[in-house]
Amino acid sequence: MADHAQHHGDHGHSHDAHGHGHHHHAIDRDADRRLLWAALLINAGFALAEVVAGLIAGSVALLSDAAHMVTDAGAIAIALVAARLAARPPGGRYTFGLGRSEILSAQLNGVTMLVFAGLIGFEAVGRIVDPPDVDGTLVIVVGVLGAFVNGAVAWILARASRASLNVRGAALHNLADLWSSVGAAIAGVLIVTLGWYAADGLAAMTVCALMVWGGWGLLRDSSRVLLEAAPEGVDPDEIGRALAAQPGVCEVHDLHVWEVTSGFPALAAHVRVPSGDDCHARRRVLQAFLRDTYGLDHVTLQIDHEHTDELVQIEPRPPA
DSSP, X not given: OOOBOOEEOXXXXXOOGGGGOOOOOOOOHHHHHHHHHHHHHHHHHHHHHHHHHHHHHTOHHHHHHHHHHHHHHXXXXXXXXXXXXXXXXXXXXXXXXXXTHHHHHHHHHHHHHHHHHHHHHHHHHHHHHSOOOOOXXXXXXXXHHHHHHHHHHHHHHHTSOTTOXXXXXXXXXXXXXXXXXXXXXXXXXXXXXXXXXXXXHHHHHHHHHHXXXXXXXXXXXXXXXHTTOOOTTOOHHHHHHHHHTSTTOOEEEEEEEEXXXXXXXEEEEEEEEOTTOOHHHHHHXXXXXXXXXXXXOEEEEEEEEOOOOOOOOOOOOOOO
């Protein structure tokens, strides 16, 4: 959570906060789970077909691409488990529910992307330094088929909510595999036409760079949620100034803005109002302002009255 200094009301210099609204749209997790299931079935089915074809043809290329597809299916399966846990209602010790299981899933998918990027990169360097003989025609066939399958999965996942880091993690795995298939097909063409066997390793290095970029971004964004930073695109100082500029607000302090999980921003603050003001009515007005202007539905405001400190008169003690 972000803890901020006091914001004092200055009604002569009010801020036009309505021009800077940041609305957070609800995530349809039921629809996301259906789309993830469809993507998982396609990935797993194609991986199984590649294993059978690879064993029949004795092709290591087919078996290695099948292994890559299995990792994608694993990433989607992890996302499905996390989505299922996140759907459980709050209760017991988990007063916010298990929504952050999706963030843990995104972290795990980010780490696996970096690990696989390292493994593939190590193998790719060896293939560039000492290119082995590669069946370019087989590589083209596998690459084209993989591109079609991964393109279909990418289309399915594109319909899911990208605001969910959980879905984004599965989509990034699939995107890396899509580019891997495209790169393999291009490398196959270069091998068949030019006899340039190092193209296979160079294509793999390009995919590694994309995996590092996607994995690092996923880890960075999920870490922001775990560290309770303010949501992306939300400026807590701006919100504090806007609250302090509302009619009847004397001061705003102990302002915290954080994200419980993807698509679930929250705010808590202490607000001081003039003595004698209707604090309950003021709280309702401010909550409506935060909801309409910044899309913040989960708001906790503690309203206090401003105290006028009066000097206490103490009578002098009479002499003994």
